Amino acid sequence: MTGGAAARTGSRTRPPRERRTTRTPRPAPRRVARVRNRKPLLLAALGVVVLVALGAVAWFTPLLSARTIEVVGNVGVPAEEVLAALAVPGGTPLLQVDTGGAANRVAGIAKVDQARVERVYPSTVRVTVVERTPAVFYDAPEGTRLMDGGGVSYSIEPAPPGVPRLKVSTPGHDDPATLDALTALNSMPAPLRGQVTEISAATLSDIRVTLADGRQLLWGSANASEHKAAIALPLLGQPGQLYDVSSPDLPTIR
Numbered sequence: 001m002t003g004g005a006a007a008r009t010g011s012r013t014r015p016p017r018e019r020r021t022t023r024t025p026r027p028a029p030r031r032v033a034r035v036r037n038r039k040p041l042l043l044a045a046l047g048v049v050v051l052v053a054l055g056a057v058a059w060f061t062p063l064l065s066a067r068t069i070e071v072v073g074n075v076g077v078p079a080e081e082v083l084a085a086l087a088v089p090g091g092t093p094l095l096q097v098d099t100g101g102a103a104n105r106v107a108g109i110a111k112v113d114q115a116r117v118e119r120v121y122p123s124t125v126r127v128t129v130v131e132r133t134p135a136v137f138y139d140a141p142e143g144t145r146l147m148d149g150g151g152v153s154y155s156i157e158p159a160p161p162g163v164p165r166l167k168v169s170t171p172g173h174d175d176p177a178t179l180d181a182l183t184a185l186n187s188m189p190a191p192l193r194g195q196v197t198e199i200s201a202a203t204l205s206d207i208r209v210t211l212a213d214g215r216q217l218l219w220g221s222a223n224a225s226e227h228k229a230a231i232a233l234p235l236l237g238q239p240g241q242l243y244d245v246s247s248p249d250l251p252t253i254r
Contacts, residue, residue, distance in 0.1 A: 066092045067123040074129045077111050082127055085109055086117070094119045102127075110154045134159065135182060136166035136199065147171065149186055151178050167200035177201040180222035184209070187225035192233045205246075211236075220246025 066088055071079045085105045088097055099117040106115035106127060114130040135149040137159035146155045147166065151173035159165075164185070168177040181201040185193060198210040209217035217232055219225075228245040235243050240253035 064094050064122050066090060066094060066097060066125045068125070070120075070124060070126040072126060072128045074131065076131055077109055077129060081109060082106055082112075082129060086125075086127055088125055094121065094123070094125070097125055113148065134163045135185060137163055138166040138168075138171045140171075145171075147178075149182055151175070151182055162194060164196045165198045167198060176204060180204055181207055183222040184219050184225050184228075187229045189229060189233060192229065192236070215240070216242050218242065218244040218246050224248055 067090065069083060069086065069088065069090075071082045074082060085108060086102050087105060088102060097117075097119060099119065102117040102125075103115045106112060106117065106129065111131050112129055113132045116128045118126050118128075120126050132146075132148040132152065132154050134146040134155075136147050137144050138147065138153075139145075140156075143156045144159055145153045146157065146159060146163070147153045153172065166178065166181060168175060168181060171178050173179075178201075181199050184207050185196065185199055188196070195211045195213075196209055197212050199207065200210075201207045205221045207219035207222065209219055211217070215236070217236075219228060227248045231248055231251055232243065232245050235245065235251055235253065238253055242254040244252045244254070
């Protein structure tokens with residue numbers, strides 16, 4: 001008789017093995033390292049606070065305020081006029097002084113060519129003035145006017161000794177004849193320029209120079225003025241009354 005059940009030969013039922021789990025212990029939090037990493041940030045924040053506090057003290061308190069105002073370089077411009085144009089009240093905190101605006105106000109004085117304003121800590125504002133120097137003078141209905149080497153007319157007063165007269169139809173900083181005459185004059189070496197008593201320009205090509213002894217230089221135009229100036233002085237060592245350097249490569253004496 002055949003059975004319908006099958007059996008496994010030689011098999012044993014073993015109990016399941018226990019699984020052992022090994023846990024890696026977690027490191028303790030590094031509180032000391034975190035505190036150390038925060039130190040530079042705390043120091044930086046503290047530095048910012050200190051700088052802000054110092055800035056507030058300098059800006060709002062009279063600790064670093066203008067208690068002294070120095071005016072340097074002025075000769076013909078009274079210090080009182082400079083201080084009035086400066087318009088910086090005593091006791092103003094130095095950081096609140098607008099040095100650029102103050103310099104522009106001082107430079108607005110007619111006789112001032114340039115001005116520089118600077119803060120000198122702890123309590124001084126220094127104004128350095130560069131005054132205009134007269135290059136020529138010219139006769140105007142209101143009197144003798146002084147003009148600097150750039151063609152700026154800046155004062156009505158007698159001309160200092162040694163300043164030559166300018167003769168052009170419409171003297172001014174935007175007049176071509178004025179500028180050409182000044183170009184010729186500025187190109188001259190000091191020994192020659194010191195002899196000039198008058199410079200005129202009837203036209204742009206007819207600049208004439210009168211010397212203290214009455215002799216004349218025919219300069220022509222302002223072109224090649226440096227070349228003309230280089231040959232004019234030695235040429236004046238020769239006898240004559242009229243020295244023509246309008247064509248500097250072919251100068252003539254009469």
